[in-house]
Amino acid sequence: MTKQIDLKSTLLYGISMAILLFLLKWLELRFVVFDHLFEVYAAIISVIFMVLGAWLMHNFQQRKLEKENAKQEIVAVPELGLSQREMEVLVFMSQGFTNQQIADKLFLSIHTIKTHGSNLFVKLDVKNRTQALVRAKELEILE
Amino acid sequence: MTKQIDLKSTLLYGISMAILLFLLKWLELRFVVFDHLFEVYAAIISVIFMVLGAWLMHNFQQRKLEKENAKQEIVAVPELGLSQREMEVLVFMSQGFTNQQIADKLFLSIHTIKTHGSNLFVKLDVKNRTQALVRAKELEILE
DNA sequence: CGTAATTTCATACTAAAGTATGAGTGCCGA
């Protein structure tokens, strides 16, 4: 399915049609005065509001992008307060082990590993283990 | 990034425009009968074309964004049979993004990302994304 | 031109991850 659509040509097409309609009516007006004014207005309104809509969406997207970019600020944390166990869990995570595998290696319950994991993510300000690994390398507490 | 004119979508938009023109004509006929409702029709047309414009701009921005994301020049790894898309997904995974986030960035369904992920894991002989990252670095196809 | 590989999307499911909350234990320093 072609979800990606040739929009440039389409936009061009739409505008062209509107302008063409406008021109036709404008020419027609020279002979038939004030008879079909509605179509003229409709064409004008169409063009104006299509452009307006495009402009509004453009601004909306722009703001959305700025917000996303602002999200990437790297927070400098000198003391993360990572405990011994949390560091161990983090290291095992970085080696690709699942929570269950880590639990087996440390002779702990998987619940405990999850708890350490959650606390870890809070301290690193991330949402999941892969993000935690990225952040840990940024902060140079791994590798 | 097909620079060829998408015949199918162009036709689709042509039909859409035809329908809109028909609508305009119909509105004109109604205008003859109820000439006091001009403002209502103008409002309807305004909304329709504003939405159309917003929608067109939205899609246009999407294509632009996708092109920007593709700027990283990610190359497929034939030795492992990794395709272009699989490499892209792998890179995004290595940056800590969730499947949903990757789907948003590539303007794909999350199902597609999962499919690429699964195929990726088979080719890398791993079970999950963290293991995939470890393996990818071992094979020096990342960083 | 036809065939294989790629890409996309979907449903339906299972597995794993992650959150929220509470609670018991032991250790250490004020």
Added chain:
DNA sequence: TCGGCACTCATACTTTAGTATGAAATTACG
């Protein structure tokens, strides 16, 4: 001694990840 901290475990829950399977469109290639 006592409060705080680290560690442990648990239940219950939501979310995300991953698998299996099928299908369809596109692309690449001989």
